[in-house]
Amino acid sequence: MTHGALSAAKEFAAELTATIQAVLPHSPEFQAMLVAPPHLLISVFDVEQNVGRLPLYIRGKHVADWKLTMSVNFDSSGDYLKVMRSGFTLLARADKLPLVRYEFDDNMRTAPIAHWQFHAERGAFSHLLGFALAAGKPVKPHSLSSLHFPVGGARMRPGVDDLLEFLVKECAFDSVGGWKGAIHESRARYRAIQARTIARDMQAEVADVLRGEGWTVTPPADGVAEPGQKFLSRW
Amino acid sequence: MAPVIEVTRDELIARRDGILSRLGLTLDEYLRRAADSELSGDEWDVRDDLDSIAFLLNEQHFVD
Numbered sequence: 001m002t003h004g005a006l007s008a009a010k011e012f013a014a015e016l017t018a019t020i021q022a023v024l025p026h027s028p029e030f031q032a033m034l035v036a037p038p039h040l041l042i043s044v045f046d047v048e049q050n051v052g053r054l055p056l057y058i059r060g061k062h063v064a065d066w067k068l069t070m071s072v073n074f075d076s077s078g079d080y081l082k083v084m085r086s087g088f089t090l091l092a093r094a095d096k097l098p099l100v101r102y103e104f105d106d107n108m109r110t111a112p113i114a115h116w117q118f119h120a121e122r123g124a125f126s127h128l129l130g131f132a133l134a135a136g137k138p139v140k141p142h143s144l145s146s147l148h149f150p151v152g153g154a155r156m157r158p159g160v161d162d163l164l165e166f167l168v169k170e171c172a173f174d175s176v177g178g179w180k181g182a183i184h185e186s187r188a189r190y191r192a193i194q195a196r197t198i199a200r201d202m203q204a205e206v207a208d209v210l211r212g213e214g215w216t217v218t219p220p221a222d223g224v225a226e227p228g229q230k231f232l233s234r235w
Numbered sequence: 236m237a238p239v240i241e242v243t244r245d246e247l248i249a250r251r252d253g254i255l256s257r258l259g260l261t262l263d264e265y266l267r268r269a270a271d272s273e274l275s276g277d278e279w280d281v282r283d284d285l286d287s288i289a290f291l292l293n294e295q296h297f298v299d
Contacts, residue, residue: 035243039293067283089283096279107295
């Protein structure tokens, strides 16, 4: 692992800590777990180095937990991080089963790359899936959580800031004063990175838009890159 | 800067063996139960650990 990669990993974990601690009270520090050849897991870890829970409070009472994991590889230069997988789980303290999960997996082949799963019951939905099962379709009527609800693919998936805002605004967990500013800062950073990546995937489209806005855009001498098929085609 | 925890592949494998041993399951049995949406609360509780260990070991059979 290069020095640049190690620094980038530490910075990424420190940035996550700063954002989350500016939004949710009593949030622990994120750390980077590293194994060679360089695979990296960024999360909160307990004393046994298992993935730890972050506490969630309502009026100061610890009522729920959440987990966040970021599984990271490095690009071919070895200097830049690439998030390959990320996971968000919300848990009530009264139960070990998750309430909801959000996951991103860049290598996903069957389910949507980015998706929510709801650990809930809905009789009518199970009844509906029962028809599909009876028709020989590969569904699991007993488990609504087996359904993956797609959310924008790799490039347009929610960022950590969206998950944090969901916890504060939708679930009404306690927040730290000034939390909105931290979320807006994090979101602007994340979406700028995603916009740059989309621009690389869609160069001809971006050039057309820029020309329409009055820019002068000259294509590279060796031709314009083909649109990123992964971006265009995967759910 | 955040701290870095360095672990070896052997440590990760030993940790996974310990987790599965406490559950009384083999990895294949766990993955099958996960694929069939039949994980219990205790089994869900270690899901992120098993999933993360698989990633760190560069294995492809993650828990869905």
